[in-house]
Amino acid sequence: MDKDNWQKLEKTLGYSFRDKSLLVNAMTHRSFANEYPDTTCPDNERLEFLGDAVLDLVVSEYLIGALPDDDEGSLTRIRADVVAMPSLAALAGSLGIGRELLLGKGESGSGGREKPSLLADALEALFGAVFVDGGYEAARSVVLPLVTPLLQQASADEGQDHKSRLQEFLQATRKELPVYRMIDASGPDHDRVYRVEVLIGDCVYGAGQGRTKKNAEQLAAQATLILLEQDS
Numbered sequence: 001m002d003k004d005n006w007q008k009l010e011k012t013l014g015y016s017f018r019d020k021s022l023l024v025n026a027m028t029h030r031s032f033a034n035e036y037p038d039t040t041c042p043d044n045e046r047l048e049f050l051g052d053a054v055l056d057l058v059v060s061e062y063l064i065g066a067l068p069d070d071d072e073g074s075l076t077r078i079r080a081d082v083v084a085m086p087s088l089a090a091l092a093g094s095l096g097i098g099r100e101l102l103l104g105k106g107e108s109g110s111g112g113r114e115k116p117s118l119l120a121d122a123l124e125a126l127f128g129a130v131f132v133d134g135g136y137e138a139a140r141s142v143v144l145p146l147v148t149p150l151l152q153q154a155s156a157d158e159g160q161d162h163k164s165r166l167q168e169f170l171q172a173t174r175k176e177l178p179v180y181r182m183i184d185a186s187g188p189d190h191d192r193v194y195r196v197e198v199l200i201g202d203c204v205y206g207a208g209q210g211r212t213k214k215n216a217e218q219l220a221a222q223a224t225l226i227l228l229e230q231d232s
Contacts, residue, residue: 005100006020006023006024009095009096009097009100010023012095012096013095013126013130013142014141014142014145015130015134015141015142017129017130017133018133018134019132019133021041022047022132022133023126023129024041024102025041025042025044025047025129026044026047026126026129027044027097027100027101027122027125028041028042028044028102029043029044029102029103029104029107029118029122030043030044030045031103031104031106031108031112032102032104032107034104035104035105041102044122044125045121046128047124047125047126047128047129047132048121048122048124048125048128049128050127050128050131050132051123051124051125051126051127051128051131052083052124052128054127054128054131054136054139054143055083055124055127055143055147056083057136058139058140058143058144058147059079059082059083059143059147059151060075060079061140062144062147062148062151063075063078063079063151063155066151066155067155078151078154081150081154082147082150082151082154085116085117085120086116086192086211086212087150087211088119088120088123088124089116089117089119089123089189089190089191090190090191090211091123091146091147091150092119092120092122092123093114093119093188093190093191094191095123095146097119097122097123097126098114098118098119098190099113101113101118101122103118114188114189114190115190116189116190119190126142127139127142127143130142153215161218162218162219162221162222162225163178163180163217163218163221165221165225166178166198166221166224166225166228169228169229170200170228173228175200175201176200177200178198178199178200178205178221178224179199179200180197180198180199180217180220180221181196181197181198182194182195182196182213182216183195183196183197183207191211192211193209193210193211194210194211194212194213194215194216195207195208195209195216196208196209196210196213196216196217196219196220197220198220198221198223198224200224205223205224205227206220206221206222206223206224206225206226206227207220207223208220208221208222208223
């Protein structure tokens with residue numbers, strides 16, 4: 001990373017580091033630190049550990065305020081969806097973090113810049129670096145705008161279980177239960193898009209597309225419900 005790349009990433013995050021070495025630290029993978037032992041910058045694993053805790057706290061605080069009527073189980077499921085590796089990797093990919101990672105030659109040559117685990121870890125390390133540099137409020141100001149759309153989507157998914165509604169509808173009308181079939185998965189590992197269709201008996205009904213299989217199934221079930229309710 002050079003100075004221009006630092007500034008681009010800072011602009012993307014909406015945060016300017018007082019201590020630029022923390023930004024470099026957050027982007028330094030273990031493979032780079034091992035290949036260049038003379039470097040003064042350690043790998044990002046300690047910052048990742050801290051950033052994971054910061055992310056959990058910011059998300060939990062948001063959910064407590066935004067969903068005052070949800071119980072612990074619902075809040076836990078929503079938080080788990082947002083802080084899971086696929087969600088964080090997709091977010092990191094959209095921020096261009098992969099191209100800024102400091103990787104060893106082997107890791108870089110094997111596609112490390114697109115590996116979901118490395119992207120998710122680096123994003124958490126960035127959150128940890130912002131916390132160390134500017135404190136909790138600074139970290140919150142970075143994390144919250146990035147994850148709020150994910151939280152809103154996860155909250156909507158939690159409150160609208162279309163698969164359960166579809167099953168209840170079919171049981172009430174004495175139709176066969178649905179089968180969910182994945183018909184396509186495209187895009188890089190950190191930003192996959194899944195397409196699922198619903199079969200009832202031998203007939204294909206609704207289809208749905210989402211960044212997770214779970215989300216695609218819910219949207220497919222919703223589309224099927226709309227069709228069935230129109231015909232009933």
